[in-house]
Amino acid sequence: MLERTKTEEVKKVLGGNTTKAFEDGAFGLPWFVATNEKGETEGFWGVDHMGLMCDHLGIKRPESREWRSLL
Numbered sequence: 001m002l003e004r005t006k007t008e009e010v011k012k013v014l015g016g017n018t019t020k021a022f023e024d025g026a027f028g029l030p031w032f033v034a035t036n037e038k039g040e041t042e043g044f045w046g047v048d049h050m051g052l053m054c055d056h057l058g059i060k061r062p063e064s065r066e067w068r069s070l071l
Contacts, residue, residue: 024043025043026043026045027045028045028046030045030046030047031043031044031045032044032045032049032050032053034053034056034057036056036057036058037058040056042056044056047069048069048070048071049070049071050062050067050070051067051070051071052070052071054070
């Protein structure tokens with residue numbers, strides 16, 4: 001797997017994904033881009049914002065204690 005990361009194919013995909021992330025406004029990791037059923041697209045930064053992403057997508061938020069820090 002590590003050898004494959006040195007291939008031009010993988011470098012091209014990584015470069016393309018990095019460019020797309022900057023175009024989408026990413027400024028940190030993890031960065032999520034989510035499009036809901038209405039076609040509205042929004043970016044979310046950080047694990048603590050996954051609750052807001054769930055709201056945006058109209059899906060149920062995780063309820064376990066491990067997710068108590070969601071905004």
